[in-house]
Amino acid sequence: MKNIKIFSVCLLASGVLLGTSCKKFLEQPALGKLSTEQVYTPAGVDGLLIGAYSALDGTAQDNAALGGGSAWEAAGSNWVFGSVAGGDAHKGSDGTDQTAINQIAAWTLDASNGFLNSKWKAVYEGIARCNNTIKIANLVAGIPDADKTNIIAQARFLRGHYYFELKKIWNMVPYVDETTTNFMVANDQDIWPKIEADFQFAYDNLPPTQSQKGRVNKWAAGAYLAKTYVYQKKWTDADALFTTVIASGTNAEGVAYGLTDNYEDNFGAATKNNKETVFAIQQAANDGSNQISEANNGDMLNFPYNSPFRCCGFFQPSMDLANSFRTDAAGLPYVNDYNSHPLKTDQGLGGVSSGNSFTPDAGNVDPRLDWTVGRRGIPFLDWGNHPGQDWIRAQSYAGPYSPKKNTYYQSTKDTYSDQHSWAPGSANQINIIRFADVLLLAAETKVQLGNLDAAQVLVNRVRARAANPASYVYKYVNAANPTGGFTTETAANYVVATWPAGAFTAMGKDQALKTVYFERKIELGMEGQRFFDISRWGIAQQALAAYYGFDGQFASDVTGASWTPNKNEYYPIPQFQIGLQTVGGASTLKQNPGYN
Structure with a gap:
């Protein structure tokens, strides 16, 4: 999927939650952008879906994160937020390089840490692309019903993934979908039911196989839905679904799930998308596009x-x-x-x-x-x-x-x-x-x-x-x-x-x-x-x-690092985002407990 060029969706996406208004881009010549006529076609809708996939790794062109910041600040691998913060790894390098990671590694970070804002913007950009895909797919004539359902189910799977990312990093986050018109949204609702609904729709409507590697299928949705149950401690629901996925699941090419003989085959580029791959972010190199990203x-x-x-x-x-x-x-x-x-x-x-x-x-x-x-x-x-x-x-x-x-x-x-x-x-x-x-x-x-x-x-x-x-x-x-x-x-x-x-x-x-x-x-x-x-x-x-x-x-x-219970289970909401949604001295976003 990564070797398919990303469609620009700025003219369709709301700039809210991203910290960058699309309006200023619309005031410039639309170089490299698609016209409305191009987007409102079956091929255009699939292009929007490809754009939603392309946001998975959180990066754009020229070593940048989607929405701004450096690419590694919003990496889809979560190497900073998941592994460095969790003790798998040290930040590395030396103490003077990328000092914002030092704070995350030692859990001394506050809401001003720039990595937080870069990750937030990149994930919400992915959500905006999913919402646009769903909205436009429902408006375009000429897409066969089965294809439209497949497209929308893929977009809802991806949206479920993006919100799962937000939920496990920040817990309480604003929820926007394809029907949202007022983007000053509070983070006062538990979004697990919304995430479940997206994965359930994907599980019920995705085919067991897909025509292209990297596209998600029914079984990937089932596995992710079961993982969602685990995070909520819904053990009985998780058990039933895992049993089905383990017994019947296949990758997108129809190969029954299993473990590769060689552990390393899950990481080498020559052996990727194998029988162990349930859902992965696709990467490519030397495909002729000359794009760093x-x-x-x-x-x-x-x-x-x-x-x-x-x-x-x-x-x-x-x-x-x-x-x-x-x-x-x-x-x-x-x-x-x-x-x-x-x-x-x-x-x-x-x-x-x-x-x-x-x-x-x-x-x-x-x-x-x-x-x-x-x-x-x-x-x-x-x-x-x-x-x-x-x-x-x-x-x-x-x-x-x-x-x-x-x-x-x-x-x-x-x-x-x-x-x-x-x-x-x-x-x-x-x-x-x-x-x-x-x-x-x-x-x-x-x-x-x-x-x-x-x-x-x-x-x-x-x-x-x-x-x-x-x-x-x-x-x-x-x-x-x-x-x-x-x-x-x-x-x-x-x-x-x-x-x-x-x-x-x-x-x-x-x-x-x-x-x-x-x-x-x-x-x-x-x-x-x-x-x-x-x-x-x-x-x-x-x-x-x-x-x-x-x-x-x-x-x-x-040395001297410590982790604080009832606070550090989640990261602080980025201060920039709180400020962005502040009107009359009050923000629609509430900071997580324990953070100023």
């Missing part, structure tokens, strides 16, 4: 520093996350005391160029570690063994690790990377929901309903994939020529097992729930979900305390 520029900062990627050293996995991949002699995780079994690192040792030798940790680990975390001495895809500090901007600030899931391969960089700007882009898709996520949400639901054996079966499906040698990382045939292939010798001591029969029942509901939570942490690490999980589970304070306590010994960025 085609290739995930929301994550363009997130490559190793001083490396072949050129920029920029952000989004460094935390030691807390890395330690979570340690396994015991039986191949099971240390759910309760993982930081008591820390991995060996090269923190403070100096990189390869310093001449100091380093032998990677020889203990048992889960192979998902080495597809998630770039660490010294372990193959970094086909770019060579990670050289440690040589690829880290400031170890003492953010630790020894590099991100990996967003990275492209050296052997296919001419196809799957974009080098049009000062930092690279990648054609790797951004996973919003993949089948492993569905299985673990279903397992969480089963535990909440007291069905511990069924929950264990679902968790074991995920662990069995990690235990498959196809998911291991292997050493190079020749480390001096890393694109020359891999041996059959594992890069680390990978020991992973499924939980033995009856384990969940024996441990009881509370510990079984912790075990499911922990599996989500390691399966979905660095995928923008962690903070939203620990917040909805009510464990953010203790989870972040563990992270701050361990990593704070080595990395100064989280």
Whole structure:
């Protein structure tokens, strides 16, 4: 979808909630814009829908976020709001670069933080595009009924996604749809029923397959609706729908949902849109458009520093996350005391160029570690063994690790990377929901309903994939020529097992729930979900305390950080938006509790 040019919808969208009025654009020549005659056609309506898809990654042209700000401020991956804020990762780089993220990482932010306003504007731009699609589709003649229903259902799915984003970040937000005419809307209503209604409509009306990759189908809507139930603790509703999706669901091409043999296939551009893909933000590179925004520029900062990627050293996995991949002699995780079994690192040792030798940790680990975390001495895809500090901007600030899931391969960089700007882009898709996520949400639901054996079966499906040698990382045939292939010798001591029969029942509901939570942490690490999980589970304070306590010994960025209950479950409403809706000294928007 990303390689289809974005239709400009400014002439149809309200400028409210975006901080930019379309009126000033209308006073200029309409260069590059579509006329009303072009829009009010079947092709025009589909173009509007493509525009709604194109807003998913939150970015526009020239490294900008939709509505203004830098692309990474509104990234569809939620690497800042979900992963950095949740302890998956340090901000990275050094303390002087992108200082607004420092406040988010340490939970010292207030309503003036610019990332908040950029994300708000970008998401509401996506909503405006969905609303325009729905409105115009209902006015245009000549669209076959089945096609019109499909278009509207896709737009409502996307609108449900955008509002889900707003809900999990801010909780109470204004709701506007295609019928709204007064855009001074208060944020005094719970919007979960509206989100449910959009996903329910999509589930009831989308076809099971679509003609183009990237378009959502019935089963993606069902999975997202079930996830909506989970966030509201509607366990019985969630259980029934997950059961149906797991048993009958397919991707948009009609391939039955399942787990890929190789965990890494969910992140490489050459293997995207596979049987595990439920809903993903599509990315493209080198498609002839020469548009920077085609290739995930929301994550363009997130490559190793001083490396072949050129920029920029952000989004460094935390030691807390890395330690979570340690396994015991039986191949099971240390759910309760993982930081008591820390991995060996090269923190403070100096990189390869310093001449100091380093032998990677020889203990048992889960192979998902080495597809998630770039660490010294372990193959970094086909770019060579990670050289440690040589690829880290400031170890003492953010630790020894590099991100990996967003990275492209050296052997296919001419196809799957974009080098049009000062930092690279990648054609790797951004996973919003993949089948492993569905299985673990279903397992969480089963535990909440007291069905511990069924929950264990679902968790074991995920662990069995990690235990498959196809998911291991292997050493190079020749480390001096890393694109020359891999041996059959594992890069680390990978020991992973499924939980033995009856384990969940024996441990009881509370510990079984912790075990499911922990599996989500390691399966979905660095995928923008962690903070939203620990917040909805009510464990953010203790989870972040563990992270701050361990990593704070080595990395100064989280020294003294703290998370405040009954406040930091949600982010502050952007002050700019409150001001934008202020008339006579009173705003229609109310700030979230605990924030000034």
